[in-house]
Amino acid sequence: MAARPNDPLLAAGKIVTTLVSALLLLVAVVLVLTIPAFLFSYKHVAEALDGNAANLPLVLATITGLLTLGAAVMAAAFMFFRYLGKIIDTVGQGDPFVDENADRLEKMGWIAAVFQVAAIPMMMAVAYLQTQFPEQEIQLDIELSATGVLLAIVLFILARVFRQGSAMREELEGTV
Incomplete structure (x- = not known):
């Protein structure tokens, strides 16, 4: 399959x-x-905390845990987009149906699933912090999402499609 070196969609996808x-x-x-x-x-x-100093250790641990989990989620999101960028590269080279892309899609599916799981303790931490600082507006724009679960499922299915496409291509090359 020939590569499309001047494909504006692939170029835009790679830049993004x-x-x-x-x-x-x-x-x-x-x-x-x-x-x-x-x-x-x-x-x-x-x-x-206005006199609730007894809660200080738990509040500190909660905020530290939230920051740590947030950093881990951002690192996982970084890897998600790195895998996507590598898939875009193989599409640009004209050979996307390779086992490496199937592996990348599967890893992206796991990352999408982990995002949904990570949302639970993050939402719990924010809810706890809201009880400790009622006069403050504490928001975290993360939630359990049917779309996120669906994304993970679609990525796992696409991984299988790519793996099957790679196997079919190898089989075809072996018979020619």
């Missing part, structure tokens, strides 16, 4: 995946660097 990957990596690094800074400045959190 590269930019999103870089942004996600930056956010992950910032979140990781925020953890020690937050722990060294915990006195601000203690003051904000």
Whole structure:
């Protein structure tokens, strides 16, 4: 199959995946660097608790856990877009039905599934923090999503399609 070197959709897809990957990596690094800074400045959190200092260790642990999980989710999202970028590369080269792409799609499916699982403790942490800081508006734009579950299922199915396409191509090449 011939490559389409001037395909504007592939070029745009590659640019977008590269930019999103870089942004996600930056956010992950910032979140990781925020953890020690937050722990060294915990006195601000203690003051904000307004006399509920007994809850301070759990609040600190909750915020630290939320930052850590957020960094892990951003790192996983970074890998998701890196895999997507590599798939785009193989499409541009004219040979997308390879086992490596099936593996990439399967990994992307697992990442999409992990996003859904990670949403549960993150939502619980935010709900707890809202009880500790009722006068503050604490929001986290993450939720369990039927679309996210559907994405994971579609990626797993596409992985099988790509694996089957790769096997069929190898079989065809062996008979010619």
